[in-house]
Amino acid sequence: MATNIDNDVTKKVSNQxxxxxxxxxxxxxxxxxxxxxxxxxxxxxxxxxxxVAIMGKHIKTNKQIKPMALSSNSQRFTKKAKVDKWFLRNCKWTMGRECTQQEKSDITAYLKSQ
Known part of the structure; x- marks a missing residue:
């Protein structure tokens, strides 16, 4: 059960x-x-x-990626620094830019609902 979620992460993303x-x-x-x-x-x-409830695999490195869904990986969204790091890196690679606060909020809400 995911009770250790850093609610501060959610609040900071959502507040903006x-x-x-x-x-x-x-x-x-x-x-x-x-x-x-x-x-x-x-x-x-x-x-x-x-x-998002099952393992992923990085298309460049073929490294396994733990599930993004909170229901499958209780360690997701527990550390703000880690969340910020991966949003920055992945948004830049995927979208060619940083995600907006709204996009981060929407994606986080979606992943937490899974």
Whole structure:
């Protein structure tokens, strides 16, 4: 059971955005973005998969990625520094830019609902 979630992470992401939208979070999770070769089409699902409750695999390194769904991985969203680090890195690679606070809020809400 995920009782150690850093609520501060959720509050800080949510406080700087409008009400989180699960629908927008899911849409953003699955949205395709244009990238550089050889990965010209990218999305969060490229590495994490559509089913966030199971393991993913990084498309460049083939390293296993633990499930993003809170129901499958109680360690998700427990450390603000780690959440910030991965949002920064993954948004830049996937979208070609940093995520907005609203996008982070929507994605976080979606993943926590799974």
């Amino acid at each position: 955005a409008e009400q989180p939208s699960l629908t927008k979070g899911k849409q953003l999770w699955q949205q395709k973005f244009i990238g550089k070769k050889p990965y010209t089409e990218r999305s969060c699902t490229s590495c994490h998969g559509v089913n």
